[in-house]
Amino acid sequence: xxxxxxxxARRPGNAWRWTLIAAVVALVAATLGYVGGWLTPQRLxxxxxxxxxxxxxxxxxxxxxxxAKGVCVSGHFDSNGQAQAYSQAQVFAPGRTPVVGRxxxxxxxxxxxxxxxxxxxxxxxxxxxxxxxWRTGMNSMPVFxxxxxxxxxxxLQAQQPDPATGKPDPAKLKAFFAAHPETAPFRAWxxxxxPSASFATETxxxxxxxxxxxxxxxxxxxxxxxxxxxxxAAGAVAPAAPDYLDADLGQRLARAPLRxxxxxxxxAPGDPTADATxxxxxxxxxxxxxxxxxxxxxxxxxxxxxxxxxxxxxLPAGIKASxxxxxxxxxxxxxxxxxxxxxxxxxxxxxARSTPENAR
Amino acid sequence: MNTAxxxxxxxxxxxxxxxxxxxxxxxxxxxxxxxxxxxHDWLLRLHKPLGIAILILAVVRLAVRLRHPPPALPADxxxxxxxxxxxxxxxxxxxxxAMPLIGWAxxxxxxxxxxxxxSLRLPPIFPTNPVAYAILRHLHGWFALLLLLTFLAHMGAxxxxxxxxxxxxxxxxxxxxxxxxxxxxxxIPRDKAAIENATPTPPNDAAEPGTVPAEPxxxxxxxxxxxxxxxxx
Numbered sequence: 302x303x304x305x306x307x308x309x310a311r312r313p314g315n316a317w318r319w320t321l322i323a324a325v326v327a328l329v330a331a332t333l334g335y336v337g338g339w340l341t342p343q344r345l346x347x348x349x350x351x352x353x354x355x356x357x358x359x360x361x362x363x364x365x366x367x368x369a370k371g372v373c374v375s376g377h378f379d380s381n382g383q384a385q386a387y388s389q390a391q392v393f394a395p396g397r398t399p400v401v402g403r404x405x406x407x408x409x410x411x412x413x414x415x416x417x418x419x420x421x422x423x424x425x426x427x428x429x430x431x432x433x434x435w436r437t438g439m440n441s442m443p444v445f446x447x448x449x450x451x452x453x454x455x456x457l458q459a460q461q462p463d464p465a466t467g468k469p470d471p472a473k474l475k476a477f478f479a480a481h482p483e484t485a486p487f488r489a490w491x492x493x494x495x496p497s498a499s500f501a502t503e504t505x506x507x508x509x510x511x512x513x514x515x516x517x518x519x520x521x522x523x524x525x526x527x528x529x530x531x532x533x534a535a536g537a538v539a540p541a542a543p544d545y546l547d548a549d550l551g552q553r554l555a556r557a558p559l560r561x562x563x564x565x566x567x568x569a570p571g572d573p574t575a576d577a578t579x580x581x582x583x584x585x586x587x588x589x590x591x592x593x594x595x596x597x598x599x600x601x602x603x604x605x606x607x608x609x610x611x612x613x614x615x616l617p618a619g620i621k622a623s624x625x626x627x628x629x630x631x632x633x634x635x636x637x638x639x640x641x642x643x644x645x646x647x648x649x650x651x652x653a654r655s656t657p658e659n660a661r
Numbered sequence: 662m663n664t665a666x667x668x669x670x671x672x673x674x675x676x677x678x679x680x681x682x683x684x685x686x687x688x689x690x691x692x693x694x695x696x697x698x699x700x701h702d703w704l705l706r707l708h709k710p711l712g713i714a715i716l717i718l719a720v721v722r723l724a725v726r727l728r729h730p731p732p733a734l735p736a737d738x739x740x741x742x743x744x745x746x747x748x749x750x751x752x753x754x755x756x757x758x759a760m761p762l763i764g765w766a767x768x769x770x771x772x773x774x775x776x777x778x779x780s781l782r783l784p785p786i787f788p789t790n791p792v793a794y795a796i797l798r799h800l801h802g803w804f805a806l807l808l809l810l811t812f813l814a815h816m817g818a819x820x821x822x823x824x825x826x827x828x829x830x831x832x833x834x835x836x837x838x839x840x841x842x843x844x845x846x847x848x849i850p851r852d853k854a855a856i857e858n859a860t861p862t863p864p865n866d867a868a869e870p871g872t873v874p875a876e877p878x879x880x881x882x883x884x885x886x887x888x889x890x891x892x893x894x
Contacts, residue, residue, distance in 0.1 A: 636694075
């Protein structure tokens with residue numbers, strides 16, 4: 302190539318010009334590397350969070366990296382119009398919106414026993430007539446243990462099983478909780494929480510705050526929860542079997558659809574919207590926006606929820622994210638988990654494969 | 662024979678606007694995928710409308726280019742460099758059009774609503790399919806890397822033309838040259854010093870030791886007559 306360079310290229314005194322060109326090109330490349338986190342291995346990225354989830358639970362090809370064990374449900378939401386004054390979202394106008402949902406338990410192991418955690422989760426995708434969607438992932442506890450993605454990452458690190466025992470190191474957990482006093486409300490809840498015998502009797506909380514946007518543009522910070530009509534087994538002791546939640550759900554749905562009420566809690570000025578560890582005072586006004594009716598369940602391997610990423614930032618006009626720092630982190634991390642499991646589904650080179658060893 | 666000596670104003674405006682948008686998009690894309698902070702959300706909300714804007718601008722630009730062919734490269738440019746220039750330009754066009762379309766198809770395949778704003782939604786252009794999503798998503802990333810490398814090569818080559826060869830290729834995208842039309846009396850060239858001062862490159866290296874004697878750059882180009890983007894005096 303050097304011989305190919307024309308006379309002006311070989312002109313003496315060009316050294317600084319070549320240097321300048323190389324410097325400009327290198328600067329752009331390096332800045333991009335910095336933005337991508339490749340030059341800062343300590344910075345928390347979505348990929349590093351998912352890697353940690355995999356270190357804790359193992360890698361199960363095709364499954365979500367968290368809340369891996371779950372089941373698809375479908376039905377609809379009947380809005381009564383009461384939230385319409387606060388949000389212009391179509392889902393809150395009187396009428397029916399189809400829903401595809403998923404019940405699950407936390408953790409990255411799709412074969413974990415149902416009683417391994419006292420938490421259940423409900424994820425929903427509402428598809429409005431105008432094609433916009435509302436996706437939400439809720440958990441059956443009223444507060445989240447931590448307020449930031451960095452603290453959640455530290456929690457995952459503390460919970461990573463010790464290779465010697467196969468269990469988390471109690472000293473590390475103790476150190477984590479000591480360093481994170483914001484976990485106190487969650488721990489108070491967890492100290493009495495028992496694994497429920499049914500998905501149907503749980504209340505599911507948005508945990509993160511959002512904003513409702515009224516037709517006139519008025520903003521109202523809210524949190525929501527799904528409160529069950531079924532309460533019969535709320536105090537029931539979970540069976541000893543590893544898998545009972547799906548069977549319970551199937552039996553209940555064979556009898557009748559299951560219903561929850563969507564309750565929207567309106568924040569007062571000053572209520573924390575950026576801290577999911579702190580519940581709002583109990584006297585905040587609550588709106589019953591309508592009824593969620595679930596009438597069908599399918600296994601997650603073949604059901605319609607399988608290919609849905611329940612990204613909490615997929616929101617229709619009329620619902621916006623708050624300043625809660627967990628929300629963008631959830632969105633970014635879910636997206637990476639979704640890419641990994643769909644890549645495994647596609648059998649792309651370099652992706653994890655289902656093998657008999659990790660299948661159970 | 663293409664006698665244009667510089668890009669049309671429309672082509673130049675489109676070029677620099679899209680250069681800024683595409684470079685911004687590379688940073689936005691890389692940043693939003695890695696970030697777990699609030700940046701993830703607002704970069705993502707910026708990424709989609711900008712991508713569609715680039716798609717529209719790329720279509721307009723392709724039409725402008727087909728209608729107004731760009732000035733020829735300097736006749737003395739080595740064949741390899743000419744080939745590299747042409748290939749990289751068409752690669753840039755392909756990527757400018759493909760990247761937004763792949764992004765749009767990828768979101769469609771993933772079952773996501775393609776929201777350009779809080780309320781503006783584009784229809785899906787691909788059926789929901791997780792395997793297609795994974796392939797398109799990886800393609801989007803690999804093409805972004807290819808676009809970055811092509812962009813860096815393009816920028817490096819432009820600076821090479823402007824700083825090393827000083828053959829008028831860079832300035833043909835920066836300002837309008839006064840070109841003589843065949844059969845017409847040659848226009849009086851603008852004051853040379855004024856033209857030189859208008860470019861970001863120094864006029865010459867006369868003040869530096871070891872450089873060739875101060876000559877107008879254009880005069881050093883051996884074939885400033887036929888096919889040169891620069892007017893002969």
